Amino acid sequence: MKSFFTSLAYPFRGVGYFLGRPVLWKYFAAAFAINVVLFVLLTILFLKYRVVLVDWVTPDRFWKWARVAIEWIFTGIIAILGLFLFTIVGNLLASPFLDAMTERILADLGETLPPSRGPLRAFLRALRNQSLKLLFFGAVQLLLLLLWVIPVVGLLHPPLSALLTxxxxxxxxxxxxxxxxxxPVPRRLEWMVAHPGATLAYGLVLFPFFLIPFIGYAFLPLAVAGAALLVHDIDSPKKSG
Incomplete structure (x- = not known):
């Protein structure tokens, strides 16, 4: 198993690998363009209907100061939820391009892969896989909430929740x-359990980048490239033939 510290370098190795292969840049352009267009559309919708939504949750009988306070709080909540929704939808829409890029990288590294599924099947598979992953990690987060009912032990929830994220x-x-x-998804979860240090280290490096929307969008294909290198170096299957 790759050590935790060794895996910390792979996001940056992915950047170098990606920049050195112009043939991969078209995948970057497609994924980035999709995310930017989606972000602009959601931002326009948010700005257009924000006042309507605030008026709906704050009737006229509210004091003016209360309406202003609720407006700012509500705006922040909607913005956070919108960013979360955008991340999921953006990744799904970009998945056919990122899948094709990943297959290209692994093939260049010498792996023999099953036949490509095509854009539509790749999208539907990504939709199913994202749903299963959300259910799995969401269920674990809900279980962690039970720590709050245990005196003292509840203090472990914030760090454990951050670790899981x-x-x-x-x-x-x-x-x-x-x-x-x-x-299949269960086999991939088994891979994560078998290589927790590598998975955690990779997420730790990515986390600050994805807190900044446009930086995160630009880093998305680069992160996928680094992940392909990491997984290949850990357990690349033997090339057949």
């Missing part, structure tokens, strides 16, 4: 090369 982020990207090998 970083682990799930790392898995989000190492999942691309695992999916390119067409492993």
């Amino acid at each position: 970083i682990l799930s982020l790392g898995f989000e990207y190492v999942d691309y090369p695992l999916d390119a090998r067409q492993l």
Whole structure:
């Protein structure tokens, strides 16, 4: 198993690998363009209907100061939820391009992969896989909430929840090369359990980048490239033939 500290370098190795291969840049352009267009559309909708939504949750009988306070709080909540929704939808829409890029990288590294599924099947598979991953990590987060009912032990919830968030982020990207090998979701989760240090380290490096929207969008294909290198170096299957 790759050590935690060794895996910290792979996001940056992915950047170098990607920049040195212009043939991959078209995938970057497609994924980035999709995310930018989606972000602009959601921002326009948010700005257009923000006042209507605030008026709906704050009737006229509210004091003016209360309406202003609620408006700012509500705006912040909607913005955070919108960013979360955008991240999920953006990744789904970009998945056919990122899948194709991952397959290209793994093939260049010498792996023999199953036949490509095509854009539509790749999108539908990504939709199903994202749903299963959300259910899995969401269920674990809900279980962690039970710690709050235990005196003193409840203090462990914030660090454990943050750890799980970083682990799930790392898995989000190492999942691309695992999916390119067409492993079922349970097998991919087994891979994460077998290599927790590598998955956690990868997510830890990515986490600050994805807190900044446009930086995160630009880094998305680079993160996928680094994940392909990491997974290949850990357990690349023997090339057949």
